[in-house]
């Protein structure tokens with residue numbers, strides 16, 4: 001008999017997906033009534049709620065006060081002493097998970113390593129001892145520029161263990177980007193690698209570090225993991241191989257307790273100026289936030305195998321590779337390379353081989369998989385999966401449905417998690433055992449999160465009316481500062497409404513309270529789930545000798561979410577050739593990194609500006625989206641510019 005074709009699920013705005021009875025029964029939060037009760041407690045009595053959660057972790061000294069809040073400055077767990085690394089590693093060995101796999105790692109070429117919690121403790125201890133031997137002290141800043149090897153996680157944990165502050169720079173960023181971060185953080189050490197594998201080729205990480213360190217005065221030590229066997233230059237007295245650095249180091253190290261507000265890491269992220277912001281997170285609150293979100297949102301249990309496909313260079317990799325899963329003592333997968341290497345089935349083959357039960361990835365990846373074709377999925381048994389997650393941008397219903405049916409087999413809830421580098425941990429998300437899920441919405445606020453949508457006057461918007469997404473109460477994993485810049489911290493996040501955190505996203509709530517993220521309100525692009533400031537791309541363009549002026553806007557893109565479109569005015573006498581376009585593209589790639597390479601460059605004799613000289617990006621956005629400008633152009637200094645631009649867009 002011919003196999004009956006499975007009826008395709010059809011959805012509209014009102015379609016809700018509920019977890020199976022079986023899933024709910026075993027979940028940490030089993031019903032909406034339980035969610036509501038816990039959420040109400042977390043808002044009304046945050047001290048009670050968070051103290052109960054925090055008690056599940058190890059504190060060398062208990063806190064005096066759960067929260068001390070003088071907007072915009074929060075202190076969580078004041079008076080407490082703890083070691084985040086001890087909580088991620090030692091605690092599990094003490095509790096009997098010593099021989100449990102902490103990290104199952106696959107390199108891009110196919111090499112494999114399993115690191116148990118006991119081995120992780122030894123590896124982290126040795127590296128912590130090596131850092132101390134190099135003279136690195138608590139509160140010293142350390143740049144980590146690594147591929148996705150276990151050593152990246154070990155380096156982060158070792159920094160945390162000795163109270164040093166890591167600042168991970170994504171391996172796809174350029175030498176100049178490293179330099180900016182070195183200058184701002186005044187780091188004393190860099191931990192890097194001879195190179196990383198990417199689609200069969202290697203990325204020259206150490207060479208980029210060398211370039212970035214030219215003229216640097218603060219870095220005393222560079223530790224280099226040998227991974228790909230690239231030729232590298234080692235500077236005497238400064239550079240050391242990882243293996244040599246740990247060779248004589250003992251495999252034990254006593255983790256000292258640090259204050260709860262001790263800095264844990266700085267992670268740079270794009271804002272609306274050309275200068276990335278150093279988002280500062282501190283130990284105690286971040287630990288509790290990442291622990292709790294993993295526990296409830298990913299519903300982590302002892303025998304789960306968790307896989308987050310992010311890179312440790314982004315906040316997702318910090319919170320849901322290095323910290324959250326290890327705090328929960330689960331086994332996690334870490335993969336070094338590209339999702340389509342050697343074939344588009346790489347992820348599915350990893351899920352099958354290791355029996356991944358919880359899988360967390362980005363909508364942009366899902367769309368790329370859809371395009372690559374179902375045959376890559378069909379040959380794999382994905383029945384070990386029980387829960388799926390997404391992060392980074394809104395997920396369009398078509399991609400959601402494919403993920404739900406094709407990857408989740410129609411049985412796995414999908415948690416669409418909204419959060420930011422600044423929030424440290426997930427803020428808005430379904431709880432998989434109870435929340436009715438609608439494709440396209442991150443649904444409801446997590447415990448302790450008082451999310452609202454406000455209009456310009458600060459009133460709450462009516463259902464379905466978009467406004468600014470804000471958080472009205474402090475939460476444990478919130479950022480504490482923009483590194484060395486309290487004013488920018490206050491101005492950027494806490495000035496729209498007094499005492500209220502402005503996320504920078506537009507959003508709306510439906511009648512049931514589900515929150516739909518509409519997109520960024522500032523000049524920040526979201527390209528393949530990565531945040532990029534239009535001002536950064538503009539300033540890299542104008543740093544090229546031929547460019548007089550540039551304006552950058554995002555254009556909706558089928559796979560990447562947004563693509564980068566640039567309008568460039570050349571200096572007088574410079575010829576607008578295709579070769580120059582290519583050169584400018586590469587120039588941006590060199591200044592920022594490959595992720596920032598523009599998708600399109602349009603040369604224009606002038607940019608649309610207001611009489612006061614402000615570039616009207618709104619018009620450019622409309623132009624790239626629809627090919628024309630319909631809005632009001634009367635405030636333009638020279639309205640003919642629009643005609644010229646429209647014509648030149650049509651010509652290309």
Ligand code: WT7
Nearest residue numbers: 316391392393394416417418419420421517531
């Ligand atoms: C921005 C934060 C948080 C880790 C990845 C990005 C967008 C993030 C979602 C989501 C809609 C989302 C927002 C946010 N964003 N998650 N589930 N639905 N939009 O971190 O680089 O700090 O970017 O990403 O615009 O503000 P990030």
